[in-house]
Amino acid sequence: MPRFRLFSLGGGFCLAVLLGLVFVFLLDPMPVQKVRNAVFDQYQRWHPRVYQDAPVRIVDLDEESLRRIGQWPWPRTQVAALVDKLEQAGAAAIVFDVLFAEPDRTSPSQLLRGNQLPPGLAAELAALPDHDAQLADVLKPGNTVLGFAAEQSSSAVGPPLSRFGLVLQGQSPLSFVPAFQGASRPLPELEQAARGVGAMTFRPDADGVVRRVPLFVSLAGELRPSLVAEALRVAQRTGRYRITSSESGVQRVDIGRLQIPTAASGELWVYFTGPQPSRSLPAWQVLDGSAPPLAGAIIMIGTSAQGLQDLRFSPLGGIIPGVEVHAQALEQILTDTLLLRPGWSLAVESLTLLLGGLALGLLALSIPALASAVLMVVLVALLNAAAWYGFVAHRLLLDLFTPSIGLMLVYGAASIVRHMAAEREQRWVHAAFSRYVSPNLVKHLVAHPERLILGGQRQMCSFVFTDITGFTSMMERRTPESAVSLLNEYLEQVIAIAFRHEGTLDRIVGDAVAIMFSAPIPQADHQQRALSCALEINRFAQSYVASLREQGIDFGHTRIGVHSGEVVVGNFGGSMIFDYRALGDPVNTTARLESLNKQLGTLVCASEAIRQNCPQVPMRPVGEVRLKGKDESVQVFEPVEAMAKSMGTCDEAYEAAYRLLQTGDPAAVSAFVTLSDQRPWDGLVAFHLRRLLNDEQGIHFEMRRK
Known part of the structure; x- marks a missing residue:
């Protein structure tokens, strides 16, 4: 291709690609957001916030406190005692990350409702003080903040009371802050007694990770502070907020002496530390007086107990209590270690993509490939090093990784245009076989394309077929996204195992996988490879199912069939579609062996052809x-390793019973009854016992269903 024509066509194509990437970047779709969030998460993992002792503590309603004092919810008198202890300790503010939306069920007034009690007892209960009123009396003189749960439902209770002044500077922030239609509020008498009421709600991102905490929310069209904002206001004994906004969003929130820069949504990017034991103390220590000094501290009261379900995903990769998110936000405000994402960040990132893409595209079309590749790597490395330096030195959240992906795409587009003619054959072979052949064989086939015969040829091959039990019903029980995520993780590991054994991926049909050995490159030990691959897949599948069940997720077992025989392998897609696969009776037999597991109650079935070539692997006979x-x-045989419970290197008791079955000895019934009593988990024993009880003799039987 003449250079001027290459430059003209390639330049136009690269410019179109670049403008498309810039347009997508500015639209900020969910995939771009996920990449950006992943970059910012990685920054925090590499360089988490160093914990500084700040006047913020969590009083944790932990498992031990629940064990000592009783399950939640505690009587309000117990909560009142906790508040009283904290007030005596000199807390600057006591903030509840707990919703008191319902009356105390242990109050005398509540016990009287719906219970037929003797008149004397009822009169005595009626004379006792109400527990909620007692808590309100304790809250009233103190510096306490209660939380409300903002909700999207407009049927929820309306906005809470306002106890703050609000000064707006610039454009109204209502259109920028997180919006909710209603709220679940504390009991009116408790809300009136508290010094402040703030939103406990924060919005996790699409992946469930909490990265930002709002300082204000829009509640039914009215601005309401968050729990963090109210904690700071009450602790400083100030009565108002100042919000500075522009056309691009919220810029800053002032609370007392604190000036807090925010994201455009009025949210604070939380800069997390690693686990810090001194941040929290259990509630029972406060109540028994053994807690350390708390004078001048903002006290966040919340729970880490798993049963109370206030656990959140952290950018650092773990799960932390929701109350700790609020506490860490307060810490970084008070220690001035805020993460900053200025309003100019998006402009810098977009210009980086546009100008860098233009430069790389021109270089890739005009200078040698190696030189342009080196320049591209250097540019991407410098950009990401600059972003990393900005984070470490100035706590700037600048995403230059996502534009770097765009730069690499532009470079790739230019390189494709430049080298399209010269590399057409190698790209075709590589693209075709990288989907089917284990990675270590792709390079060999590209270097020796004469080894690849298009069409069909007879060849001895071995096959492994897998399928998951009950996958269709699992799809019906779970959301499609959840089921697909589990399946993708499973298939990734199965394919990785196949490639480790240098198998070729024949096809994937839903949750079923077909793997071929000894094609396109012959393998002298293909039977051993196939069986080893099947057994490793079985071990992985058993472990995967067990790990998911520990998480409360039901995932079916994997059935596997292994067989070997002569087939025709090659391209059966014609000239229009490349479809490299095997055809022949051994393929169908392998599929039937996999399905036979359902009837036998086994997980792995291997044929005589596999057993003859793998004498070192212990197997027990199933039958003809x-x-x-x-x-x-x-x-058909079952590898001993694949049994539900390991029997070591052989299963002598079963084989003795099987010989009785094989010879038609009536003692076979009692032998299998004894085995069944000893091994209620052994599906193959149960299968043969059912046959014997149904007067089916011998080792010959028929597969009844696919």
Whole structure:
């Protein structure tokens, strides 16, 4: 291709790609947001905030406190005692990350409702003080803040009381801050007694990770402070807020002497520390007087107990209590270690993509490939090093990684145009076989394309077929996104195992996987590779199911069939579609062996062809099976390793019973009854016992369903 024509066509194509990328970047779709969030999360993992002792403490309603004092909710008299202890300790503010939306069920007035009590007892209960009133009396003189839960439902209770002044400078922030239609509020008498009421709600991102905490929310069209904002206001004994906004969003929130720069949404990016034991103390220590000094501290009262379900995903990769998110936000405000994402960040990132893309595109079209590649790597490295320096030195959240991806895409587009003609054959071979062949064989096939025969040829191959039990019903029980995520993680590991054994991925159909060995490159030990691959997949699948069940997720077991035989392998897609696969009876037999597991109650079935070539692997015989759609029987075996519970290197008790079954000895019934009593988990024993009880003799039987 002449240079001027290459430059003209390539330049136009690269410019179109670049403008498209800039447009997508400015639209800020969910994938771009996820990449940006992942970059910012990684910054925090590499360089978390160093904990500085700030006047913020968490009083934790932890498991031990619940064990000592009783399950939550505690009587309001107990909560009042906790508040009283904290007031005596000199707390600057006592902030509840707990919602008191319902009356105390242990109050005398509540006990009288719906209970038929003797008149004397009822009169005595009626004369006792109400627990909620007692808590309100304790809250009233103190510096306490209660929380409300902002909700999208307009049927929720309306806005809470206002106890603050609000000065707005610039444009109204209502259109920028998180918006909610209603709220679940504390009991009126408690709300009136508290010094402040703030929103406990924060919005996790699409991946469930909490990265920002709002300072203000819009509640039914009215501005309301968050729990963090109210904690700071009450602790400083100030009565008003100042919000500075522009056309691009909220810029700053002033609370007393504190000036807090925010994101355009009025939210604060939380800069997390690692676990810090001194940040929290259990509630029971406060109540028994053994807590350390708390004078002048903002006290956040919340829970880390798993049963109370206030746990959140952290950018550092762990799960932390929701109250700790509020506490860490307060710490970084008070220690002036705020994360900053200025309003000019998006402009810098967009210009980086546009100008860098233009430069790289021109270089890739005009200078040698190696030189342009080196320049591209250097530019991307410098950009990301600058962003990293900004984070470490100035706590700036600047995403130059996402534009770097765009730069690499522009460079790739230019390189494709430049080298398209010269590399067409290698790209075709590489693109075709990188989907089917284990990665270590791709390079060999590209270097020796004459080894790849398009069409069909006869070849001895081995096959591994897998399928997941009950996957369709699992799809119906779970959301599609959740089910697909679990399946993708499973398939990724199965394919990785196949590639480790240098197998070729034949196809994936839903949750089923077909793996081929000895094609396109012959493998002398393909039977051993196939069986080893099947056993490793079985071990992984068992472990994967167990780990998911520990998380309360039901995932089906994997059934596996292994067989070997002569097939025709090659490209059967014609000239329009490349479809490299194997055809022949052994392929169908492998599929039937996988399905036979359902009837047998086993997980792995191997044929006689596999067993003969793998004498070192202990197996126990299943029988002579006439598979569905077949006229001849196949000798089937189960690897001992694949049994539900390991029996070591052999299963002598089963094989003794099997010999009785094979010879038609009536003692086979009692032998299998004994085995069944000893191993209620052994599916193959149960299968043969059912046959014997149904007067089916011998080791010959038929596969009844696919």
